[in-house]
Each structure stands twice: as structure tokens, then as C-alpha cells.
Amino acid sequence: MMMENKATQLARRRYNRIAPVYDLMEVLMERRHQSWRKLLWSKVEGKKILEVGVGTGKNITFYPGNIEITAIDFSEKMLGRAREKAKRLETRVDLQQMDVQDLRFDDNTFDTVVATFVFCSVPDPVKGLTEIMRVCKPGGKVLLLEHVLSANGILAFFMNLANPLVAGLMGPNINRKTVENVVKSGLTIEKVTDLSVGIFKLIEARVQK
Numbered sequence: 496m497m498m499e500n501k502a503t504q505l506a507r508r509r510y511n512r513i514a515p516v517y518d519l520m521e522v523l524m525e526r527r528h529q530s531w532r533k534l535l536w537s538k539v540e541g542k543k544i545l546e547v548g549v550g551t552g553k554n555i556t557f558y559p560g561n562i563e564i565t566a567i568d569f570s571e572k573m574l575g576r577a578r579e580k581a582k583r584l585e586t587r588v589d590l591q592q593m594d595v596q597d598l599r600f601d602d603n604t605f606d607t608v609v610a611t612f613v614f615c616s617v618p619d620p621v622k623g624l625t626e627i628m629r630v631c632k633p634g635g636k637v638l639l640l641e642h643v644l645s646a647n648g649i650l651a652f653f654m655n656l657a658n659p660l661v662a663g664l665m666g667p668n669i670n671r672k673t674v675e676n677v678v679k680s681g682l683t684i685e686k687v688t689d690l691s692v693g694i695f696k697l698i699e700a701r702v703q704k
Contacts, residue, residue: 502618503594507569509666510550510616514572518551520665525553531640531690532557532611535697540636541606547595547627548613552577555586565605567593595623600630607631611640614676615667624680631702637682639698644670646693674698 499507513520536557546554549566550573558564566588568574574592581588593599595610596619608627617623627637645651651670658670674687674696682700690697 499594500618503569503596506616506618506666509663510570511572513666514551514570514576517573517576518553527691528553528611528640531695531697535609535611535638535640538636538638538699539607539609541632543604543606545600545605545608545627545630547608547610547623548616549574549577549590552580554609554611555580555584555588558586558588563589565589565591565600567591567595567598569594595626598626598630602629603632604630605632605635607636607638609638612642612667614639614641614673615669615671620671620673620676621679624677624682628680628682628702633702634704635702637677637698637700637702639673639677639696639700640690641671641673641696641698642667642669642694643673643696644694 532554536554536559539559542562544562544564546564546566549568555577566577568577569592571592574590578590581590595617608631614620614623631637644654654670658668662668674684677684677698677700683703684698684700686699688697
């Protein structure tokens with residue numbers, strides 16, 4: 496198991512701190528995200544699925560039936576909220592505390608790996624994406640719902656300016672270049688769908704056979 500670095504420790508403490516109020520903080524944004532989550536889960540392939548960064552369990556409602564889902568998060572308090580939701584919804588899911596930068600799964604384990612609004616918070620996103628590629632089967636699918644730095648220069652300037660405050664208060668970085676990071680990891684991008692204002696993206700990628 497990899498020794499947790501200071502950036503990861505800080506991120507985990509931040510999410511543990513806000514876990515009790517996280518859903519309340521995002522209630523307005525989540526209304527828009529519901530249809531995007533539904534779209535993402537409609538694209539899942541295979542029977543053995545990994546959700547990275549399950550958080551408080553916002554995707555649990557959209558889990559398809561008749562598949563085996565493992566879901567991880569590095570924050571024990573966020574994971575506790577997800578366990579409560581899974582129990583309330585009577586949904587079977589194997590919930591484990593784990594860091595995407597150091598996955599404790601064998602190579603070529605999962606048919607599809609899913610993450611929603613996760614790689615804005617991972618301290619080393621390329622390392623996390625490389626780990627996802629490792630545990631996903633050859634030819635397997637990777638589905639990412641993310642917000643990214645705007646291609647508009649003026650908007651990008653203000654996003655970069657605001658990022659330290661947003662990251663300090665809520666956790667996510669709003670200036671990540673996640674599409675580029677997916678390419679750097681070695682995954683093959685099949686499709687990127689712009690969901691809203693050039694910032695919110697559905698990224699569909701695949702592990703090479």
C-alpha cells in the first residue's frame with residue numbers, strides 16, 4: 496500500500512470535514528446533474544463495475560440491475576454516508592475505503608470504471624487514471640463525468656483566479672484539464688460530449704486491447 500502523501504491527506508481531511516453537509520451544499524447543482532448521471536450509467540458495459548469516488552452515494556439511485564458494483568472513496572465519512580444511502584435504497588454494492596491513486600485490485604478486474612466529478616479532486620489525476628486503466632480489462636470502458644477548465648480565455652482566467660478559494664472551501668479544483676489528463680494516462684478517448692457551457696463533459700474512453 497502506497498504511503499499517503501500530504502496532498503492526499505489534506506484532501507481526505509477536507510472531505511471528511513464537509514461530509515455531513517456535502518449534499519446540502521450541492522443540492523441546487525445536483526438538480527442539473529441528475530440527467531447527466533442517468534446518461535452516464537446508460538453507457539456502462541459488462542457485469543463487473545467499479546465506481547471511483549462514490550462520495551455520499553449520489554450515483555446509487557442510477558445503478559443498473561443485475562450487475563456487480565464495487566464503489567470506493569478515500570474519505571471514510573463520505574463513505575459512511577454512501578453506506579447509509581445504499582441501505583436505505585436496499586441496493587447491493589461493495590463499498591470500500593480506498594484511494595484511486597493506489598487501487599488494491601488486481602490488474603484487468605473490471606469491465607467498466609465510472610467516476611463522476613472525481614478527478615477535479617484527485618491530487619495526482621494522471622496517476623489515478625493510470626490506476627483505473629490498470630484495473631480495467633483490455634477493451635474495457637472508462638466513463639467520466641467531469642467539469643474542466645473552460646477553453647474561453649477570459650472565463651479560464653477567472654476560474655484559475657477563483658480556484659484556490661473554491662478548492663479550500665469545497666474540495667474540487669475548477670481548473671483541471673481532465674480530457675488532456677485522460678490522454679496522458681494512456682487511455683484511448685472515444686468520445687467527449689459537451690454537456691454545458693464547454694465546462695461540463697462526459698468523457699468516454701477505452702483501455703486498449
